[in-house]
Amino acid sequence: MELAENLRKTTRHAQNVDDLPDYLATRLFAIADLLPSVQHNPEDIKKLVEQVTQYDTYAQTGYLGMGVNHLILDATISRIEGQLAANQK
Numbered sequence: 001m002e003l004a005e006n007l008r009k010t011t012r013h014a015q016n017v018d019d020l021p022d023y024l025a026t027r028l029f030a031i032a033d034l035l036p037s038v039q040h041n042p043e044d045i046k047k048l049v050e051q052v053t054q055y056d057t058y059a060q061t062g063y064l065g066m067g068v069n070h071l072i073l074d075a076t077i078s079r080i081e082g083q084l085a086a087n088q089k
Contacts, residue, residue: 004035039087
């Protein structure tokens with residue numbers, strides 16, 4: 001349950017401060033809602049939370065190419081959504 005709440009909190013912060021797009025936030029909140037009832041890998045969720053924390057609208061475009069952009073975050077979300085869907089069956 002702690003992972004789910006941490007994901008929600010991090011997502012809200014990223015929306016309010018870092019301009020995380022609503023379509024990604026919606027998917028992140030859906031993942032958080034599923035966590036208490038579906039078997040999941042906690043390490044994957046921790047990595048997801050870390051990526052949300054590092055989200056930057058302009059990531060990977062600067063000189064150093066640091067941060068996590070929407071494409072990286074979308075790929076991680078898609079992978080976790082697939083795992084959770086498979087574990088629901």
